[in-house]
Amino acid sequence: MFEFNDVKGNQVFLSFKQASFSIEARHVLVICRFQEKWLLTNHSVRGLEFPGGKVEDQENINETAFREVYEETGGIVQSLTFIGEYFIEDVDLGPFVKAIFFAHIDKLDVKADYMETGGPVLISDDILAKLPNPEFSFIMQDEVVLRALAKVKELGLI
Structure with missing residues (x-):
């Protein structure tokens, strides 16, 4: 388990195991690869980020990942792999858990x-070399993405 503060000062706990927290994941972050490139989306407010979002009614976390990737990028997920999840003590929104997936x-x-x-x-080159960068969302600026990308490489997914 990793513990750190995000760029907004919220306390974050990151785990590479499922069901690590007392509340279930109701949000997703999907690290995507398409034709040997990173697939991101350009959020209208936050900037460049991997697709993601909230679980909708009658939807499981995997269905959310497929839907969010398609809605935000037009991407058709070929394969989806659970990477981890993180708990955020958000001072404005309250606590929540976000599942991290990797998708081809x-x-x-x-x-x-x-x-x-x-x-x-x-993005065809090393995404980490571009961070920190104001073009990227705050979501891309903390240890979650850095450690999740390292886990993706460790698992041999790229």
Whole structure:
């Protein structure tokens, strides 16, 4: 278990095991690869980030990951792997848990609407070399993404 503060000062606990916390994950963050590139989305308020969002009614966490990737990037998930989850003591929103997945994307559909985002953004080089960077969302700026990417590499997914 890793413990740190995010860029907003919230306490974060990161685990690479399922069901590590007393509350279940109701949000997702999906680290995506498409044709040997990182697939991100350009959130209209936060900037560049991996797709993600909240679980909707009657939806499980895996379905949420598939839906959020498609809504925000047009990406069709070929394979989805659980990486970990993190608990955030958010001072504004209250505590919540977000599941982290890794997805290989089969294809990108062109869509008229990408919800609250500007659609897909492909980055071909080392994403970590670009951080910190004001073009990227605060979500990309803390240890969650850094450690999750290291776990993805450790698992041989890329």
